[in-house]
Amino acid sequence: MINTLYWMTHDLRLDDNPALVRAAWSNRLLCVYCVDPRWFSAHRYHVSSMGPHRWQFLQQSLDNLNMQLKSLKQHVLIEFGYPEQQLATLIARHQITRLVCSRQFGVDEKAVLASLAKRLPELRIEEVDTYTLFELNDLPVSLPETRKSWTYFRQRAQDHPMPLPLQAPTSLPTSPAERPAQSWPARLPEWASVAANDAGLFGGGETAAQLHVQQYFASAWPAQYKHVRNELDGWENSTKFSPWLNRGCLSVRRTKMAVDAYIKQHGSNESTGWITVELLWREYFQWLALELGTQLFRFKGIAGRAPLTCVHPERYQKWCHGTTPFPLVNACMRQLKQTGYLSNRGRQIAASCFVNELGMDWRYGAAWFEHQLTDYDVAVNWGNWQYIAGVGVDPRGGRHFDLDKQTAMYDAEGVYRAKWAPGITDSVLDSVDAADWPIG
Numbered sequence: 001m002i003n004t005l006y007w008m009t010h011d012l013r014l015d016d017n018p019a020l021v022r023a024a025w026s027n028r029l030l031c032v033y034c035v036d037p038r039w040f041s042a043h044r045y046h047v048s049s050m051g052p053h054r055w056q057f058l059q060q061s062l063d064n065l066n067m068q069l070k071s072l073k074q075h076v077l078i079e080f081g082y083p084e085q086q087l088a089t090l091i092a093r094h095q096i097t098r099l100v101c102s103r104q105f106g107v108d109e110k111a112v113l114a115s116l117a118k119r120l121p122e123l124r125i126e127e128v129d130t131y132t133l134f135e136l137n138d139l140p141v142s143l144p145e146t147r148k149s150w151t152y153f154r155q156r157a158q159d160h161p162m163p164l165p166l167q168a169p170t171s172l173p174t175s176p177a178e179r180p181a182q183s184w185p186a187r188l189p190e191w192a193s194v195a196a197n198d199a200g201l202f203g204g205g206e207t208a209a210q211l212h213v214q215q216y217f218a219s220a221w222p223a224q225y226k227h228v229r230n231e232l233d234g235w236e237n238s239t240k241f242s243p244w245l246n247r248g249c250l251s252v253r254r255t256k257m258a259v260d261a262y263i264k265q266h267g268s269n270e271s272t273g274w275i276t277v278e279l280l281w282r283e284y285f286q287w288l289a290l291e292l293g294t295q296l297f298r299f300k301g302i303a304g305r306a307p308l309t310c311v312h313p314e315r316y317q318k319w320c321h322g323t324t325p326f327p328l329v330n331a332c333m334r335q336l337k338q339t340g341y342l343s344n345r346g347r348q349i350a351a352s353c354f355v356n357e358l359g360m361d362w363r364y365g366a367a368w369f370e371h372q373l374t375d376y377d378v379a380v381n382w383g384n385w386q387y388i389a390g391v392g393v394d395p396r397g398g399r400h401f402d403l404d405k406q407t408a409m410y411d412a413e414g415v416y417r418a419k420w421a422p423g424i425t426d427s428v429l430d431s432v433d434a435a436d437w438p439i440g
């Protein structure tokens with residue numbers, strides 16, 4: 001008798017879900033999602049990992065998953081607590097012999113698995129590649145080679161075959177546990193205790209993801225992608241796949257196949273090819289993160305070079321809430337806070353300003369993005385921040401975006417600034433002049 005626990009993480013879908021298919025080779029199947037209370041408490045950068053936008057998207061995604069599983073007479077049990085404890089309790093309660101989950105790329109998630117393996121040596125743990133194009137045992141480069149450069153990876157990855165996507169299962173083993181009525185514990189902060197009833201910019205879940213991908217590839221947008229992807233605003237200017245990809249509502253292999261199908265039907269141009277390049281960037285950061293472990297969060301980064309920056313609390317507040325002396329950055333930061341989304345160019349501008357104009361420790365900026373972004377991904381976020389701070393894999397050693405030039409290129413008419421930061425007058429960077437400080 002095999003009883004399997006499928007620990008769901010960034011794989012909230014039925015379509016092309018090799019972990020679900022693997023977990024279903026079982027007599028009984030218990031699907032579990034853990035909401036970790038640590039996500040909601042401020043960590044060392046004084047902000048919690050989970051913010052309202054991603055939390056709402058996550059709740060919607062879980063609701064949608066439960067609706068889909070219901071048609072297969074299954075459900076996902078949503079547990080609130082430390083995963084290493086919750087899972088161990090469920091494993092004992094339901095005589096679980098095998099745990100299946102998606103491959104984890106972040107150190108915290110890997111620590112949960114290590115803790116379970118230590119505590120329960122008899123338990124069989126299987127990590128499955130559901131989140132990436134490639135599988136760990138068939139990568140285009142070895143893990144240590146990811147340190148060389150993105151270009152090295154890309155040249156080898158672009159023609160490397162990926163496994164074919166799998167169909168959604170048509171039946172699943174039954175669960176050993178009843179589905180309880182869901183309610184969120186009182187320990188959650190107030191903003192997180194309310195149910196997700198506002199649709200937000202993105203609707204969470206596999207159903208919304210599939211509809212969005214269908215609509216995107218039915219439009220003329222993919223054919224223009226490369227020319228408009230750097231625009232600061234506009235739904236159609238980039239794919240907006242990231243929130244669904246990163247909660248696993250959408251399979252990245254299925255997405256790559258949709259790009260290929262579009263090219264087959266409409267012909268290839270540099271734009272369609274560029275969507276695949278961006279998916280490869282995402283891929284690159286995952287394997288790099290797995291190789292780096294805790295180095296991904298290190299001030300000196302991979303480069304091992306400490307930037308000449310520090311922490312100024314006042315500047316940090318001004319950047320987070322969009323009241324710096326830089327109007328374009330203010331508009332970016334306000335859009336991020338209001339919507340949970342910011343274009344790639346907006347993220348680059350805001351991050352570059354944080355490090356270069358404000359002279360701030362890049363990790364505080366990365367932590368604020370982590371809190372705000374609906375599409376937050378540990379590998380992509382911290383990897384991009386390292387890149388901009390000049391401590392990552394970038395052979396050019398950091399990116400400094402000239403704010404005047406960026407404003408002239410992307411917001412010459414001031415439409416973006418007027419939309420997101422209307423009436424914000426220039427403020428000073430520091431209200432306390434160091435010359436006024438008492439000496440001796």
Ligand SMILES: Cc1cc2nc3c(=O)[nH]c(=O)nc-3n(C[C@H](O)[C@H](O)[C@H](O)COP(=O)(O)OP(=O)(O)OC[C@H]3O[C@@H](n4cnc5c(N)ncnc54)[C@H](O)[C@@H]3O)c2cc1C
Nearest residue numbers: 238239240241242278279281282344347375376377381384
């Ligand atoms: C400082 C900083 C932090 C970032 N943090 C995140 C994050 O937490 N999560 C996240 O998904 N992206 C992050 N990005 C990358 C990028 O900004 C977003 O992926 C993109 O804006 C999402 O919008 P889209 O889906 O319309 O992208 P598109 O331009 O349509 O790209 C298609 C897909 O390719 C991938 N992609 C695009 N740009 C990048 C990139 N620079 N690096 C890696 N993958 C990319 C994404 O999966 C995206 O969905 C960050 C970029 C910077 C500069």
